[in-house]
Amino acid sequence: MSSVPDHLEESPAARRAGAILRIDLDALAENYRILAGQAAPGVDCAAVVKADAYGLGMDRVAPVLFTAGCRQFFVAHLDEGINLRALLPEAEIHVLGGLMPGLEHDFLAHRLSPTLNSLGEVETWAAEAGRQGHRLSADLHVDTGMRRLGLPPDELDRLAGEPERLAGIAVSFLISHLACSEVQDHGLNARQLADFRQARDRLPQAPASFANSSGVFLGPDYHFDLLRPGVALYGANPTPDRDNPMRPVVRLQSRIWQVRDAQPGETVGYGATFEVGRPTRIATVALGYGDGYPRTLSNQGQVFVAGQAAPIIGRISMDSTTIDVSGLAEDQVRPGTLVDVIGPGNPVDAVASAAGTVAYELLTRLGRRYHRAYTGG
Ligand SMILES: Cc1ncc(COP(=O)(O)O)c(C=O)c1O
The missing domain is CATH 2.40.37.10 (Lyase, Ornithine Decarboxylase; Chain A, domain 1)
Known part of the structure; x- marks a missing residue:
């Protein structure tokens, strides 16, 4: 049953509306705690708030997550990051979509971490670090099976052979993204995990982040240093073959x-x-x-x-x-x-x-x- 109450005081605007969307921010905060509670002590939990916090309104959602203890936030687009920075001056904000050429200064101006998805992006960010005269933080994304974003295997090989390419970059998190985590026994989960571990061993040491919502429930092997859930925060079931551990939002x-x-x-x-x-x-x-x-x-x-x-x-x-x-x-x-x-x-x-x-x-x-x-x- 939904925890969202049946009868809110109906405002005139609510009475006029054809439909009312009720969003339970307490349930959202509780879901953050449930997800964070899945991890061992020392493992942090981020929140993915891209696409306007999955449609629920980033301006209302992000501050509630921050109050619940979340300090690491992921968005997809640079503009989403800029909007979030205005809401959360103290959060770490990671932009998954990557570093498009010519936008380095926007990342710097708003203290956003780009996710470096290719060797070209690594080169661009390292060159910017050179100009700034200090190391710049970023996430480094290796592709372990999505074939969507992140360094493909040949670029990973080159980077592993020439780690000095990362000299100007402080890697906040080495990340990768699971393709089939909602199917617990899907063979690709274990293959991606093995490839991610191998990538980690071949690159300069850095904290790592791998698990999306369903990945959180694949167990501690998938957790590394930072959980990265999105949809489960908003009440969807990350374990479709079992009862939903999340509260409806x-x-x-x-x-x-x-x-x-x-x-x-x-x-x-x-x-x-x-x-x-x-x-x-x-x-x-x-x-x-x-x-x-x-x-x-x-x-x-x-x-x-x-x-x-x-x-x-x-x-x-x-x-x-x-x-x-x-x-x-x-x-x-x-x-x-x-x-x-x-x-x-x-x-x-x-x-x-x-x-x-x-x-x-x-x-x-x-x-x-x-x-x-x-x-x-
Ligand atoms: C790179 C990345 N990490 C984490 C997430 C969060 O995934 P989920 O909403 O399944 O928890 C997404 C969402 O698409 C993503 O693209």
Whole structure:
């Protein structure tokens, strides 16, 4: 069940909104403590807050994590790092996207650590250190299996053979990223771990960071010096084959706009993709794909009304979604009634899975029209 309360004091803005997104900052802080608690003493825990803290609002999320004890933050883009620096003057901020040519001074001006993803980036940062006349900190990313970012094996070989290339650089963390950590017994996990250990042995000594959310739960071999979780902080299940150890952070509720009856043979929505087979009561709910609610939930997903599942029937429109509320009493489905879209009975992972996607995408697409209500923190 969601820990996000049912009945917040409804502000006029909340009453006007088609949907209310409640974000529980106490649950977020608790999730940080749960993740940090997985590691042995001496192992630190970072927070990945890229993409506006996975859609939940970096300006609200990052300070709460800092108060919970987090000092290391990862973003993807330079501008995300600059925004975060304004929020957290004392945090260590790491930019995963790398060091694009000509942007060295932005990193320096905002005290951001670039993640060096190639030998070229190592060279650029070392040259900047030369100009500055002192060592500059950065993370060094080796690719152990994602084939996305980080030094590929041939560049790692060259760097291992010519470690003086790192002379001007204080490596904060040697990092790599797991491709399949949510599948506990996937063979690639152990292969990436072995390659990461080998890379570490071949390069000048530096602290290391390897585990994303699911990696945290692969055990201490994967922890090194710094855990690097993102999605689990926001309540998604990092152990999909087991119960979710995290607390729910997000609750999304939408209002019923209208209720109508449909008869057998009538169809519902664009494309007439749902044909009514028996007398059916339909409620039209005020959110749609224009709010980031996945259109792939058409005729697939469900919402919860007064604790009961109500299936989505017909196609999801831009601003609205139609649900079958035939099993509910009239007074449970009045215009204005809030239904649970993500929340009790319908956790973020289940909604994402019904939509054919992952919690990451569902969260980062949460719409801009929702009224946002933050609690706790
Ligand atoms: C390099 C890197 N580290 C850590 C993370 C956090 O991963 P997760 O959200 O699965 O915990 C990400 C997210 O994509 C990432 O790209």
